[in-house]
Amino acid sequence: MLIIGEKLSIIAKRVREAMMKKDKGPIQEIAIRQWKEGSGMIDANIGPAEDGGEELMQWMVTTIQEVVPLPVCLDTTNFKAIEAGLKVHNNTWGRALINSTSNDPERFPILELGAKYNAQVIGLTVGKGGLPADAEERAAIAAEIMARAMEYGLPLEDLYLDPLVLQIATSQDHALKVIEAIKMFQEMNDPPMKTVVGLSNISNGCPKHIRPILNKYYFIMLMNAGLTSAIADAHEMAEAIREKPLVDAVIEGKTIEDAQKMREIKKTLEVIMGSTLFAHSYLEM
Amino acid sequence: MAFALPTETYAGKVYEVTIGTDKTATFGGENVLPFHNFEGTIPHKPLIAYEIQDVPPEDWPETLRKVYEGKSADPVTWAKHCQDDLKAEAIALRLIGTHPDRENRSAEEAAKTVSDVLAAINVPLIILGSNNPDKDSQVLVAASEAAKGRNCIIGKAQESNHKTIVAAAMANNHKLVAMSELDINLSKQLNILITQMGFDKERIITDPMCSALGYGIEYSYSVMERIRLAALTQNDVIMQPPMMGDIGFYVWKVKEAQASESDLPQWGNLEQRAIGWEAATAAALLLSGAELLIMRHPEAVKTINSFIEELI
Numbered sequence: 001m002l003i004i005g006e007k008l009s010i011i012a013k014r015v016r017e018a019m020m021k022k023d024k025g026p027i028q029e030i031a032i033r034q035w036k037e038g039s040g041m042i043d044a045n046i047g048p049a050e051d052g053g054e055e056l057m058q059w060m061v062t063t064i065q066e067v068v069p070l071p072v073c074l075d076t077t078n079f080k081a082i083e084a085g086l087k088v089h090n091n092t093w094g095r096a097l098i099n100s101t102s103n104d105p106e107r108f109p110i111l112e113l114g115a116k117y118n119a120q121v122i123g124l125t126v127g128k129g130g131l132p133a134d135a136e137e138r139a140a141i142a143a144e145i146m147a148r149a150m151e152y153g154l155p156l157e158d159l160y161l162d163p164l165v166l167q168i169a170t171s172q173d174h175a176l177k178v179i180e181a182i183k184m185f186q187e188m189n190d191p192p193m194k195t196v197v198g199l200s201n202i203s204n205g206c207p208k209h210i211r212p213i214l215n216k217y218y219f220i221m222l223m224n225a226g227l228t229s230a231i232a233d234a235h236e237m238a239e240a241i242r243e244k245p246l247v248d249a250v251i252e253g254k255t256i257e258d259a260q261k262m263r264e265i266k267k268t269l270e271v272i273m274g275s276t277l278f279a280h281s282y283l284e285m
Numbered sequence: 286m287a288f289a290l291p292t293e294t295y296a297g298k299v300y301e302v303t304i305g306t307d308k309t310a311t312f313g314g315e316n317v318l319p320f321h322n323f324e325g326t327i328p329h330k331p332l333i334a335y336e337i338q339d340v341p342p343e344d345w346p347e348t349l350r351k352v353y354e355g356k357s358a359d360p361v362t363w364a365k366h367c368q369d370d371l372k373a374e375a376i377a378l379r380l381i382g383t384h385p386d387r388e389n390r391s392a393e394e395a396a397k398t399v400s401d402v403l404a405a406i407n408v409p410l411i412i413l414g415s416n417n418p419d420k421d422s423q424v425l426v427a428a429s430e431a432a433k434g435r436n437c438i439i440g441k442a443q444e445s446n447h448k449t450i451v452a453a454a455m456a457n458n459h460k461l462v463a464m465s466e467l468d469i470n471l472s473k474q475l476n477i478l479i480t481q482m483g484f485d486k487e488r489i490i491t492d493p494m495c496s497a498l499g500y501g502i503e504y505s506y507s508v509m510e511r512i513r514l515a516a517l518t519q520n521d522v523i524m525q526p527p528m529m530g531d532i533g534f535y536v537w538k539v540k541e542a543q544a545s546e547s548d549l550p551q552w553g554n555l556e557q558r559a560i561g562w563e564a565a566t567a568a569a570l571l572l573s574g575a576e577l578l579i580m581r582h583p584e585a586v587k588t589i590n591s592f593i594e595e596l597i
Contacts, residue, residue, distance in 0.1 A: 169470055277515045277524060279473035284481070285523065
């Protein structure tokens, strides 16, 4: 399981300010922490970065790789910024990952970049027309992206399919559909296609104290479905791995010693599986 | 081999709610989807309440206003007309005149209106605020006290003001409307918050928010349908209160219920069209699971009553 450390995102105030000021301190501190917590790659999310995106991505890649022996996931919609990042990426630590292409023709050139710079690419299974309705639609879009990857010369081994995790608070039924999609994606090639999710989106919009709970147990369910990698909080995922035997026991219908934990796991699995309607206070019911 | 009708059985059941003291009315109590009486029991028909308000209906369209002409100048006369002449089984008094952008009537004035109306009728009363969360939290508290002992429905409690309104309904032994805005998860959350205050879930009426035909009714329909499925198939006790459709309030402000035939001849007769619009909206929400409807036009109510008779 590859954890792509999610913490260097322009959405976080501290990171955004450091990016603006080109202050290496906070960026490197966060990168080092994520590496020590078990990340195998660091996500550098600079947003749409319409102005100065190329320079910013290069600064991020070099700043991160100065202190951490890991590859970087180049996370932006700015094509030129991605290419600029790829030019300075140090492949000694592994190959870069581009986040992302999709089934939108405007995003196809990203695949060409992947092939040209020997980078890997995330294929987000959405089209131009909006969000996929179910697992089957995600798989159909995945097939399109795979065909496109071959056309542009990107080996399928270098393509990570992303089923697009949606918020459980507003799109509860998609939690299970994404798990199904992860299973279906693997069937679409031999060797199985690699998969990735933006994990913490599952708990986006939920009260702060339940976010890690949803993130961790959803991660375990995705892992059981064969997930290859996740853009996530490495610290949380390390906890998830430690708690996995408990979660697996509950899934198998066994009783675990810690009754409180048992309730927490059971209720969370129920909302993920859609057998109980989600509400922010679901754990208190 | 004889044909056997395939039927579903459900794990859950909708709570039965009785309102009023003298003449009472009961709705809910079914353990099946709307009108699926071939699969279980539907002990009560949906209840329709006639809507009146604390101020004359000058904001209502002419088509509707003329039906109540000479009867609606004061709420007491209006309520008696609904009960005695229109044979209303329940009355919904909307305290719209308390809205700060309207007459801005005080909580005391609203409480007086509630007392006066209650003194004049013996059918159950539903007391609705003006949907201004701040003002409602004063008005509905006073109205709740004025109606103490009459087993009314008080509403609508929303997430932002539910604490005071829940406390008032609890203290004065009323039922409560819990309204969220077209979001099934927030609807469940509000019901949880209300029960966490010690209010019995069996005394809640869920209002997932109504929309008129052509103005987002598919959202209301879908949320209500999913709430009912959660109640019945998942036995979700928080989602088992009956549901309300505030039909008239949403229907009579849309263009189709107001535009004249001279402006839009292709739309046909205004009166028929407007009545049809209210009836069609009500019918859709009944089919999605509503057990309590608040309606305005007597002809639309008549249509829906015969619709219910046919289906039940």
